Every structure is written in structure tokens, then in C-alpha cells.
Amino acid sequence: MAEASTITFFSTLLPPFQPNIQVSHRPLSFPRKPQVRCSVSAGATPQNTVAWGCEIESLESASALQNWLSESGLPPQKMGIDRVEVGERGLVALKNIRKGEKLLFVPPSLVITPNSEWSCPEAGEVLKRNSVPDWPLLATYLISEASLMESSRWSNYISALPRQPYSLLYWSQAELDRYLEASQIRERATERINNVIGTYNDLRLRIFSKYPDLFPDEVFNIESFKWSFGILFSRLVRLPSMDGQVALVPWADMLNHSCEVETFLDYDKQSKGIVFTTDRPYQPGEQVFISYGKKSNGELLLSYGFVPKEGGNPSDSVELSLSLKKSDASYKEKLELLKKYGLSASQCFPIQITGWPLELMAYAYLAVSSSSMAENFEEMAAAASNSTISKKDLRYPEIEEQALQFILDSCEASISKYNKFLQASGSLDLDVTSPKQLNRRLFLKQLAVDLCNSERRILFRAQYILRRKLRDMRAGELRALTIFNGFRKFFQ
Numbered sequence: 227m228a229e230a231s232t233i234t235f236f237s238t239l240l241p242p243f244q245p246n247i248q249v250s251h252r253p254l255s256f257p258r259k260p261q262v263r264c265s266v267s268a269g270a271t272p273q274n275t276v277a278w279g280c281e282i283e284s285l286e287s288a289s290a291l292q293n294w295l296s297e298s299g300l301p302p303q304k305m306g307i308d309r310v311e312v313g314e315r316g317l318v319a320l321k322n323i324r325k326g327e328k329l330l331f332v333p334p335s336l337v338i339t340p341n342s343e344w345s346c347p348e349a350g351e352v353l354k355r356n357s358v359p360d361w362p363l364l365a366t367y368l369i370s371e372a373s374l375m376e377s378s379r380w381s382n383y384i385s386a387l388p389r390q391p392y393s394l395l396y397w398s399q400a401e402l403d404r405y406l407e408a409s410q411i412r413e414r415a416t417e418r419i420n421n422v423i424g425t426y427n428d429l430r431l432r433i434f435s436k437y438p439d440l441f442p443d444e445v446f447n448i449e450s451f452k453w454s455f456g457i458l459f460s461r462l463v464r465l466p467s468m469d470g471q472v473a474l475v476p477w478a479d480m481l482n483h484s485c486e487v488e489t490f491l492d493y494d495k496q497s498k499g500i501v502f503t504t505d506r507p508y509q510p511g512e513q514v515f516i517s518y519g520k521k522s523n524g525e526l527l528l529s530y531g532f533v534p535k536e537g538g539n540p541s542d543s544v545e546l547s548l549s550l551k552k553s554d555a556s557y558k559e560k561l562e563l564l565k566k567y568g569l570s571a572s573q574c575f576p577i578q579i580t581g582w583p584l585e586l587m588a589y590a591y592l593a594v595s596s597s598s599m600a601e602n603f604e605e606m607a608a609a610a611s612n613s614t615i616s617k618k619d620l621r622y623p624e625i626e627e628q629a630l631q632f633i634l635d636s637c638e639a640s641i642s643k644y645n646k647f648l649q650a651s652g653s654l655d656l657d658v659t660s661p662k663q664l665n666r667r668l669f670l671k672q673l674a675v676d677l678c679n680s681e682r683r684i685l686f687r688a689q690y691i692l693r694r695k696l697r698d699m700r701a702g703e704l705r706a707l708t709i710f711n712g713f714r715k716f717f718q
């Protein structure tokens with residue numbers, strides 16, 4: 227099993243997902259006529275949705291998946307797929323399960339990795355020849371297999387995948403602007419959507435357009451890529467004991483996330499299967515959970531399309547944006563130093579209920595320091611960047627009060643954005659466990675309200691701590707001033 231520190235479910239910040247694919251610079255050779263024509267179904271895809279997968283709550287396709295997996299070598303399970311309260315479909319204990327028990331044992335033959343065989347080998351060869359990285363490769367693989375319907379060995383798996391995964395990839399820019407205006411997650415979602423579009427355009431330009439027989443537009447289009455990336459973002463795992471290999475693990479990917487467990491999927495060398503070890507007991511009928519990693523509510527919404535209940539996620543955090551003032555006489559000099567350390571004039575830092583990173587304080591020192599402290603600017607910029615090993619816990623008592631006030635101002639500006647959105651949203655308290663019953667607008671709005679409430683709660687806590695620190699500091703200064711004045715009078 228993976229150690230707690232190793233997050234096996236895909237992290238929203240995982241470096242391997244590159245915005246644009248790095249295809250080899252070798253010119254593409256003119257396509258040879260394939261010996262075996264792959265029959266890619268070229269029927270028109272209905273707008274905004276793909277022609278495969280199922281409604282997310284569908285149990286019929288899930289039980290067909292279960293039967294196929296058992297026939298294909300999945301050993302007898304202590305869990306079954308069922309409708310659940312959290313996550314719509316999930317794995318439920320069929321028998322008593324002990325704490326510390328290993329479950330699943332999915333054999334590698336039932337796992338999709340970048341090395342999986344393609345039903346249409348020519349398509350796979352073209353992508354590999356062009357050194358397409360794992361993520362775009364797997365995204366294309368999924369579409370290719372899905373389009374082959376029953377001719378693909380993965381057809382039972384693909385039929386049980388959601389036709390429209392819950393993911394911010396499916397939010398329009400207008401929806402993101404309207405519902406997530408207060409949260410930094412809006413920028414992350416826009417960036418991600420642009421990355422997916424950029425990746426697709428790059429593949430189309432460099433590869434698909436040159437091999438239209440293998441990659442017809444009707445199948446390999448932006449809608450199908452949104453779907454396949456949505457599936458990857460919400461289901462792909464990284465397996466530490468398989469050298470960090472990324473994989474789609476049928477059956478295991480029916481497990482939902484709980485912030486209260488700390489158990490991750492990994493390859494078990496002893497049993498030669500994908501397993502996880504329970505960290506609590508389960509009774510028959512109870513839903514079994516794993517952890518998708520220590521992620522904030524915003525990150526969970528971004529990749530998986532849900533927000534845990536307020537206060538229920540110990541890893542929750544909110545991004546606070548700090549900016550240099552354009553009116554600062556040393557603006558240019560400070561900006562250059564920030565750039566040198568990979569930062570910019572406007573920078574986000576994660577705040578947790580337990581506090582904020584030292585980098586944030588260093589940035590605040592830099593933002594408030596006057597030109598008389600110019601010799602310290604570089605030290606501050608370096609400490610604000612987490613890529614440096616320099617001492618981060620800087621202290622400049624002469625500007626500490628100003629720096630804390632600067633953070634408090636940014637925090638309060640952010641809180642007022644959340645207040646504005648939450649007031650305008652009214653007191654929504656809808657049941658999002660059955661989103662299909664709500665209309666889309668209310669569903670998205672409720673997710674946004676839940677996210678904003680949880681992010682604002684963290685900011686409120688930071689505001690309280692900052693105000694108290696400043697009050698204590700100012701009271702201390704006042705006391706010192708009174709004592710000083712007392713001494714002055716005494717000596718006069």
C-alpha cells in the first residue's frame with residue numbers, strides 16, 4: 227500500500243500533465259496505408275455529449291462490468307457495486323471487513339496503462355512514434371477503444387463509465403464566471419480547460435489531421451477529449467509500487483472518496499494485484515471508501531466535481547492572492563526579483579485553518595518594505611518562493627505589523643467577494659446527493675455555495691488570527707510607549 231504521504235489518486239497539480247503535448251520534432255512520415263483497416267464508428271456524435279458511457283447512476287452497466295471482470299480474472303470480492311448516499315454509485319461491503327484487511331486484488335491484465343495494447347494497433351503506433359506523453363496518449367486510447375464499441379476488450383468497462391463525468395471541464399466560462407467569481411478555483415478551471423483544448427488542438431494539428439483514417443474528426447473531437455480528460459482527472463491513479471505508473475483500474479475506480487480515511491490504491495507485489503488496505507472496519511451494507519489524496523475542497527471540485535461538507539476536510543485550504551502595489555516606488559526592482567525566483571506581481575498562497583505558509587509572510591514583507599530596505603529585497607523574494615532552500619522564516623520586526631496588516635487587507639478583500647456572492651445566492655440548501663433531480667443551474671450553484679462557504683470559513687479564521695496578532699502587537703507598542711513616556715517625564 228502507498229504511504230500516506232504518497233497520493234495515488236491523480237493530484238490536480240501533478241506535473242506530468244503538460245498543457246501541450248511534446249511531440250517529437252521529427253517530421254511525420256506520410257502515413258502508410260494500414261494493412262488492417264480499423265473500423266472506427268464515424269456516426270455523428272450528439273452535441274456536447276459522447277456516444278458511449280452511461281448515466282452516472284446506472285447500475286445495469288455496473289453489474290455487466292462486475293460480471294465481465296469476474297469472468298476475466300478478478301477474484302471473488304467482499305464488496306459489490308451499489309447505489310450509495312455519497313457518490314451515487316460506490317462499493318459496498320458484502321461481508322464484515324476488518325481494519326487492516328487488503329481488498330480488491332485487480333490483476334494487471336485488467337488495468338489500462340500507457341502500455342496497454344490498442345484494438346487499433348496502427349493508431350497506437352502513430353502516437354508512440356510521435357512520443358505523445360502519457361496523459362494525451364491515454365485520453366486518445368480511451369476514445370479509440372470507446373468508439374470501437376463491442377470490438378474493444380474494454381467495452382464493458384467503458385459502458386459503465388459516466389457519459390458526462392462531474393468535472394469543472396463541463397462548466398462553461400459563463401458558469402465559471404458566475405458561480406466561482408470569488409474563488410481562485412475559477413482561474414484553475416479556466417487554465418485546465420484551456421490546457422485540454424490546447425492539447426487536443428496540438429494532437430489534431432500534428433497527428434490526427436495527417437492520419438484521418440485512423441483519427442476521424444467525427445470521433446476524435448473536442449467533445450470526446452473533454453470526456454476522456456474528465457474520466458482521467460476523476461479516475462486515473464498513480465501506482466507508486468509500479469514506478470509511479472499512471473493507470474485506470476476498473477472496479478477500483480468505483481470507490482468513492484472520504485476525507486476520513488487515509489488509504490490509497492497501489493500495486494501489491496506479493497499478490498500481484500492492485501489493492502488497498504482498510505484503515506477502519508466495515509459492516510455489511512456500509513460503503514467502503516478510499517482517499518483520493520490530501521486535497522482541498524476546491525481541488526476536489528475541480529477534478530471530481532464534488533465538495534465535501536463544510537469543516538469535514540482536514541486538508542482543506544483556500545488560495546489567497548497577494549499583489550505588489552503598482553504605486554510602490556520599488557515596484558520594478560521587486561518584480562524583477564520575484565520573477566528571478568519564479569514568482570509574479572500577483573501571487574497566490576494556500577491558507578489552511580491551521581495557518582499559512584512562511585512563503586506568504588516573506589511575500590508580504592517584500593510587498594510592504596520601503597526602498598530603505600532594498601538590500602533585503604532579494605532575501606525576501608527568495609524566501610517567498612518555495613523553490614529555494616534559503617531560510618524562509620524571515621523576521622523583520624520593524625515591518626512585521628505592516629506586513630500582517632497587508633495580509634489582513636488582502637484577506638478582507640477576498641472575504642468581501644465571498645460575502646457578495648453568498649448574499650446574492652440567497653440561503654440555498656439543496657440536497658445535492660441526487661443531482662439529476664435538480665436542474666443544472668441549481669446544482670452548479672449549490673456546489674459553488676458549498677465551496678465558497680468552506681473557503682470563506684478558512685479566511686474568517688485567518689482574519690481572526692491576524693486581527694488578534696495586530697491587536698496584541700499594538701497593545702504592546704502602546705504599553706512600551708506609555709512606559710517610555712513615563713521614563714521621559716521621570717528624567718525631566
Ligand SMILES: C[S@@+](CC[C@H](N)C(=O)[O-])C[C@H]1O[C@@H](n2cnc3c(N)ncnc32)[C@H](O)[C@@H]1O
Nearest residue numbers: 312313315392460461479480481482483530532
Ligand atoms: C473514481 S469515481 C468513483 C465512482 C463513481 N461514484 C461512479 O459511480 O462511477 C469518482 C467520482 O465519484 C464521485 N465521488 C467520489 N467521492 C465522492 C464524494 N465523497 N462525494 C460525492 N461524490 C463523490 C464523483 O462524481 C467523482 O468524480
